[in-house]
Amino acid sequence: MATPRPSLLTLILARALTSVTDIRLVSDSDCCGRVEIRYNGQWGSVCDNNWDMNDAAVVCRQLQCGSAISAPHGAAFGQSSRSIWLDDVECLGNEGTLTQCSHRGLGNHTCEHSQDAGVVCLGELQMPILTSTHTVVSPGENIQFRCTTPKPRCNANAEFQIFRNRLSISSQKHVSSVTFNLFNVDISHQGKYSCQYSYENNKSPLSSSVIIFVVDLQQPSISHSASDGQFVVGSQGPVITRGHSFTIICSTESQFPGGSFHLFTGSNITRSESAVNHSASFFFPEADYSHEGNYSCVYEVSVSSRSFRSSASELLLITITASLLPVIGAAVSAVLLLLSVLIIMLLLKRRQKQRNKETRSKCCFTKADSRF
Numbered sequence: 001m002a003t004p005r006p007s008l009l010t011l012i013l014a015r016a017l018t019s020v021t022d023i024r025l026v027s028d029s030d031c032c033g034r035v036e037i038r039y040n041g042q043w044g045s046v047c048d049n050n051w052d053m054n055d056a057a058v059v060c061r062q063l064q065c066g067s068a069i070s071a072p073h074g075a076a077f078g079q080s081s082r083s084i085w086l087d088d089v090e091c092l093g094n095e096g097t098l099t100q101c102s103h104r105g106l107g108n109h110t111c112e113h114s115q116d117a118g119v120v121c122l123g124e125l126q127m128p129i130l131t132s133t134h135t136v137v138s139p140g141e142n143i144q145f146r147c148t149t150p151k152p153r154c155n156a157n158a159e160f161q162i163f164r165n166r167l168s169i170s171s172q173k174h175v176s177s178v179t180f181n182l183f184n185v186d187i188s189h190q191g192k193y194s195c196q197y198s199y200e201n202n203k204s205p206l207s208s209s210v211i212i213f214v215v216d217l218q219q220p221s222i223s224h225s226a227s228d229g230q231f232v233v234g235s236q237g238p239v240i241t242r243g244h245s246f247t248i249i250c251s252t253e254s255q256f257p258g259g260s261f262h263l264f265t266g267s268n269i270t271r272s273e274s275a276v277n278h279s280a281s282f283f284f285p286e287a288d289y290s291h292e293g294n295y296s297c298v299y300e301v302s303v304s305s306r307s308f309r310s311s312a313s314e315l316l317l318i319t320i321t322a323s324l325l326p327v328i329g330a331a332v333s334a335v336l337l338l339l340s341v342l343i344i345m346l347l348l349k350r351r352q353k354q355r356n357k358e359t360r361s362k363c364c365f366t367k368a369d370s371r372f
């Protein structure tokens with residue numbers, strides 16, 4: 001029985017249909033996943049018998065995904081439900097396509113889908129993204145950084161590194177992103193942070209940097225003045241005479257412009273004023289007993305739309321004493337009264353003396369008169 005000879009057209013068609021036109025990696029990410037080839041117009045998987053890095057290298061190169069990172073066995077990226085097209089693949093590593101490598105023949109296999117082969121290729125390592133919970137912080141706060149790769153390589157662990165001023169300060173392995181905590185920050189944590197990830201020493205570019213600024217506000221100082229000089233510095237603080245004016249001055253050596261001062265008595269804010277040249281004056285036009293107390297200043301300033309408060313200044317104890325005016329008045333009146341009494345007494349005495357003289361001269365005159 002002679003079989004009919006195939007025409008040229010059917011030969012070309014058959015060739016086109018039976019040739020491997022495509023290769024792909026099945027997963028949620030780029031340049032990694034279950035290896036599948038298209039044969040006879042159908043996608044099918046590759047068996048993991050003898051599957052190794054040389055085979056993965058050919059797949060990665062064929063897909064323009066750079067070098068291979070790993071060649072996972074055992075349906076690491078899930079099982080296909082279609083044909084198994086290749087088995088016992090043994091590449092040298094320099095082949096142009098997977099089917100050019102030695103294998104059992106397309107469709108000839110002794111496999112189950114639980115043996116589907118996979119690859120993880122390096123691909124193009126994109127710049128990671130570094131974020132932080134805050135960029136401007138006060139001492140004692142915590143910051144959390146997160147470094148994320150925009151395109152993780154399936155389940156392959158990348159080594160993430162965090163740098164401060166280009167020096168590595170932490171490294172962790174993860175598939176897609178790591179977090180890094182800075183607890184209880186102080187001024188030494190200030191600086192430029194960036195991150196990077198790598199697979200087997202193949203490093204990604206550095207992320208763009210995050211600049212951490214620590215707002216370390218100094219303790220403000222507190223002082224007072226009483227323009228009309230009506231104060232006495234007691235052993236604990238100024239003593240202001242009731243009814244007189246006094247001023248409490250808050251100042252600081254801040255490196256930030258603006259801000260404001262809060263004047264506290266005890267734990268309550270009594271008054272607030274904006275800072276001018278890093279100081280503020282709180283004017284009390286008429287001292288009263290209600291103004292007595294321990295005063296302190298707190299400086300507050302907004303940096304990068306966050307508000308920061310300094311610690312409280314030292315305490316300034318203001319004491320109010322009674323007005324001296326009535327006392328002086330009373331004293332003056334008493335002295336005046338005493339003086340008038342004295343003058344009256346003197347006058348009275350003088351009068352008496354004069355009267356005595358008069359009577360004495362009268363008597364003598366009469367005596368003399370009687371003599372004549």
Ligand SMILES: *[C@@H]1O[C@H](CO)[C@@H](O)[C@H](O)[C@H]1NC(C)=O
Nearest residue numbers: 088103104105106107108109
């Ligand atoms: C399948 O592969 C084996 C081993 O290489 C070979 O002995 C067998 O002949 C092949 N079968 C077919 C149908 O090609």
Ligand SMILES: *[C@@H]1O[C@H](CO)[C@@H](O)[C@H](O)[C@H]1NC(C)=O
Nearest residue numbers: 264265266267268269270293
């Ligand atoms: C602070 O304010 C609270 C409530 O406004 C008040 O009860 C308390 O006496 C105040 N303390 C001082 C020291 O003024």
Ligand SMILES: *[C@@H]1O[C@H](CO)[C@@H](O)[C@H](O)[C@H]1NC(C)=O
Nearest residue numbers: 274275276277278279280281
């Ligand atoms: C602030 O300081 C500047 C320069 O020292 C001075 O010229 C200006 O008068 C000051 N302003 C006030 C309100 O004290």
Ligand SMILES: *[C@@H]1O[C@H](CO)[C@@H](O)[C@H](O)[C@H]1NC(C)=O
Nearest residue numbers: 266292293294315316317318
């Ligand atoms: C002010 O503070 C001092 C020291 O803390 C305290 O001994 C004093 O009683 C306080 N005086 C007032 C009026 O709160």
